[in-house]
Amino acid sequence: MLQIGFIRENSETVISRLKIKNFDAAALVARILETDEKRRQAQTQLDQYLAEANKIAKSIGQLFSQGKKDEANKMRSRSAEIKTQTKALSSDLEKYSSALHELVVQLPNLPHISVPPGKSSDDNEIIYQEGDINEKGDTDLPHWDLAKKHNIIDFELGNKVTGAGFPFYRGKGARLQRALINFFLEEGIKAGYTEYQPPLLVNEDSAYGTGQLPDKEGQMYTVPVDGLYLIPTAEVPITNIYRNVILKENDFPIKNVAYSNCFRREAGSWGSHVRGLNRLHQFDKVEIVQIRKPEESYQALEEMREYVASLLRKLGLPFRIARLCGGDVSFTSALTYDFEVFSEAQKRWLEVSSVSNFEDFQANRMKLRYKTKEGKSILAHTLNGSALALPRIVAALLENNQTDGGIRIPEVLVPYTGFEFI
RNA sequence: GGAGAGUUGGCAGAGUGGUCGAAUGCGGCGGUCUCGAAAACCGUUUUCCGGUUUGCACUGGAACAAGGGUUCGAAUCCCUUACUCUCCGCCA
Numbered sequence: 001m002l003q004i005g006f007i008r009e010n011s012e013t014v015i016s017r018l019k020i021k022n023f024d025a026a027a028l029v030a031r032i033l034e035t036d037e038k039r040r041q042a043q044t045q046l047d048q049y050l051a052e053a054n055k056i057a058k059s060i061g062q063l064f065s066q067g068k069k070d071e072a073n074k075m076r077s078r079s080a081e082i083k084t085q086t087k088a089l090s091s092d093l094e095k096y097s098s099a100l101h102e103l104v105v106q107l108p109n110l111p112h113i114s115v116p117p118g119k120s121s122d123d124n125e126i127i128y129q130e131g132d133i134n135e136k137g138d139t140d141l142p143h144w145d146l147a148k149k150h151n152i153i154d155f156e157l158g159n160k161v162t163g164a165g166f167p168f169y170r171g172k173g174a175r176l177q178r179a180l181i182n183f184f185l186e187e188g189i190k191a192g193y194t195e196y197q198p199p200l201l202v203n204e205d206s207a208y209g210t211g212q213l214p215d216k217e218g219q220m221y222t223v224p225v226d227g228l229y230l231i232p233t234a235e236v237p238i239t240n241i242y243r244n245v246i247l248k249e250n251d252f253p254i255k256n257v258a259y260s261n262c263f264r265r266e267a268g269s270w271g272s273h274v275r276g277l278n279r280l281h282q283f284d285k286v287e288i289v290q291i292r293k294p295e296e297s298y299q300a301l302e303e304m305r306e307y308v309a310s311l312l313r314k315l316g317l318p319f320r321i322a323r324l325c326g327g328d329v330s331f332t333s334a335l336t337y338d339f340e341v342f343s344e345a346q347k348r349w350l351e352v353s354s355v356s357n358f359e360d361f362q363a364n365r366m367k368l369r370y371k372t373k374e375g376k377s378i379l380a381h382t383l384n385g386s387a388l389a390l391p392r393i394v395a396a397l398l399e400n401n402q403t404d405g406g407i408r409i410p411e412v413l414v415p416y417t418g419f420e421f422i
Numbered sequence: 423g424g425a426g427a428g429u430u431g432g433c434a435g436a437g438u439g440g441u442c443g444a445a446u447g448c449g450g451c452g453g454u455c456u457c458g459a460a461a462a463c464c465g466u467u468u469u470c471c472g473g474u475u476u477g478c479a480c481u482g483g484a485a486c487a488a489g490g491g492u493u494c495g496a497a498u499c500c501c502u503u504a505c506u507c508u509c510c511g512c513c514a
Contacts, residue, residue, distance in 0.1 A: 043472050047483040054483090057495040061440040064494095072494080079494045097471095246469085248450095367470095375451090377469080 001105050001365050003379070007032055017110040020117055020326035025107060032103045039096035046089040053082045105214070109361040111326055112298075112335035118325025124338065125325065130309070131318025133342050134400070140345040143395040144276035146402060147173065150422050153394075155276070165266070165281035172422045176397075176409070177284060179416030180390055181259050184286035184311065188257030188387060191307055193288055196258040198237035201228040206240040209366040211332045221263045234260035234287040235384045239362060242291055246377060247370035253300065254291035257387070259284070277391035278350065284390040290383045293370065294360065297381035298335075301357045304385045305337050308353050311388055314412045317341045317396050320349065334359045341392065345399040350392040355385030398422075 007014055011029050018025040056079045063072035116125045147153035152173025158166040169177050189195055207213040207229045212220060221230040231237060238258050247254075262285050288307070292300045305321065312319045324336040333356040340349035360379035363369070369377045401408040406421040414420055 040472065043483080047472065050484085051482055053494085058441065060494050065440080076494045083494085093471095375467090 020111045035100045042093040049086045108331045116325045119327040123325040124322040129320040142345040143398040146398045193255045193257035209243045230263035234258040238289045242368045243366040256289045259286045277395045288387045341396040352392045353386040358382045
């Protein structure tokens with residue numbers, strides 16, 4: 001969420017910048033400013049009463065110690081009066097504070113200056129493309145057919161045991177999954193990331209900290225009896241490591257990499273275009289997270305972009321990078337690059353990674369700060385990206401690498417799979 | 423799951439109703455000393471929300487696991503919850 005002091009001092013900027021995200025903030029900002037004003041008034045008044053009450057309590061203490069009981073007892077009634085007033089005021093303050101908070105969390109993050117205007121993914125700006133797009137074949141099979149032919153992924157079995165979107169991987173299919181996970185983790189470690197293995201369930205505070213709550217509640221699987229949520233991405237536990245933390249200058253840069261299963265309900269987004277591996281309820285992903293000082297965060301974003309590109313290059317997949325337009329950038333993000341690989345049999349671009357800078361938007365929610373050399377506490381910047389999400393990578397690998405002799409495994413993966421063809 | 427003990431500042435650890443945001447030690451930071459370093463000595467060292475101020479700064483309030491209660495006054499007493507530790511039980 002945006003900082004209240006920033007909104008107070010830059011309300012016009014907030015409104016005009018959010019127009020890029022097609023978000024009309026004028027009315028909301030007006031209510032925020034009004035509520036903020038009331039909150040501060042209540043705070044000031046309450047503080048005055050409390051100051052008086054503190055004074056009285058101290059003098060009563062002194063009077064007692066001097067043995068002047070009568071005088072002390074006289075002051076008690078005044079103290080009781082103040083007490084009833086502070087009760088009312090502090091409940092007002094509480095009311096205004098929570099009202100203000102509810103309003104402020106409705107404001108999206110401001111888009112970075114480079115974010116192009118636009119309504120939907122059609123308006124995203126393709127900034128880079130690499131690799132040959134092979135339009136060879138109507139003879140090519142889509143990955144769901146290849147999966148069946150080679151008996152490496154079983155969707156029907158998943159339907160039986162769990163439900164749609166929970167496939168079984170089998171034999172070389174399972175080993176390919178394991179190989180990709182290891183490859184991505186090892187590459188991350190080589191690039192200076194620290195590997196974490198996070199919990200797959202998180203509590204409410206964590207889900208809130210990275211912004212899944214309250215806005216995306218319906219997208220997560222829940223365990224109500226224990227108040228826990230299944231993570232939709234490793235970003236949630238990995239970023240929440242730093243919730244309520246004050247870092248030191250020399251803790252930077254923080255670069256973490258984590259593999260996890262990801263669970264998404266994907267309510268209301270099912271259809272024929274999400275066949276096979278294109279959209280799942282449970283999938284595997286390796287995620288990278290960075291915590292940076294504000295002045296370094298955009299440099300870090302470019303570094304992460306180049307890193308993800310290098311993974312796709314090593315796998316030999318044709319890909320392109322899009323800078324998301326205002327209408328497509330997420331609520332919490334300031335700037336996002338999407339990576340898409342070309343799937344030859346489906347003749348579509350499939351999104352396999354999303355790399356974002358959240359600036360201090362998540363950090364403000366999580367109270368993630370660092371102390372400067374001058375001793376000031378300021379909010380850090382958080383960034384994350386998929387590096388990478390497995391299912392669509394597998395889909396593209398199967399489809400693009402199919403030959404008469406089977407499916408060819410990219411050279412970089414062979415040390416991990418132990419075989420060259422499926 | 424059963425029984426007991428506990429939760430205080432970056433860490434260790436005092437504090438059982440009044441001037442305690444909190445002794446002391448360690449660590450950190452600044453300084454003196456030194457060619458430099460160590461030692462010693464001196465000083466400093468939490469966070470949040472307000473007010474005055476361009477700023478430095480000054481100042482009010484809040485926070486001793488979390489929430490509630492008793493009291494003129496709570497780190498200290500009472501209740502609830504969470505977590506940690508020890509023993510027992512169960513267990514990959």
